[in-house]
Amino acid sequence: MRATPAALAASLILSALALTSCATGDTTMPDRNPGASRPPFQTSSPEPIAPTGAPAEVPTTKWEALVADLAALGVTGEPELVSAESVTFADGSLGCGKPGQSYTQAVVDGMRVVVRVGSKTFDYRFGEGDRPKLCER
Template structure:
């Protein structure tokens, strides 16, 4: 009888220790990201015009338009001289859109947006956007 009680107590203690142990941390599984959408350059009578993306949602199209306008303003060139190379949906880890500036604080929330690659002249630019603003955090690549 005494052996049975000890075995029962041992099982009970083991069960309590298992139940009180912290849950193992799950490693986040990356959600399958949509592949970048390559876009073709539209031309009209031999004159370069901004690419007109096809098959994009209204939000994606608005993000592309915002990035083109931002880059055109930054470079002081007409928007029609900018070519869209690709559009990729991303989730930025915070409100900095992947481009934190020193001394700035950003909301620590996952921010859905887009990475848009553009070409102006011979240089390629990558802009990040959340649909409300567009930022360029890298130097142009040749």
């Protein structure tokens, strides 16, 4: 099948336009090297997240699970409640993600409970259940 002169001319014009648009050095395009002008994307904060939710009472089942977890870690002494709050976490990391880990990408209603035993402070997170997650940084 042979191309008609009109089709050949249209093809040449389109090719010329494509090449011209690539060679103009358009400065309205964003920089293709994102590291050149902005810091790298962070997947987690360097420190535990400060309390941001509504103050809440710690249910007995959650408190008992937290005390049992401290005992399993070898922590002796009576935990003292520093703060407790209801929180909606942005994902399954419960606000305490670790680099290189993947988490459920859905909001999670939960709780943040901070306790002190002696001179050490422990930041615990709960999702929708009663299983505590110690937020360590």
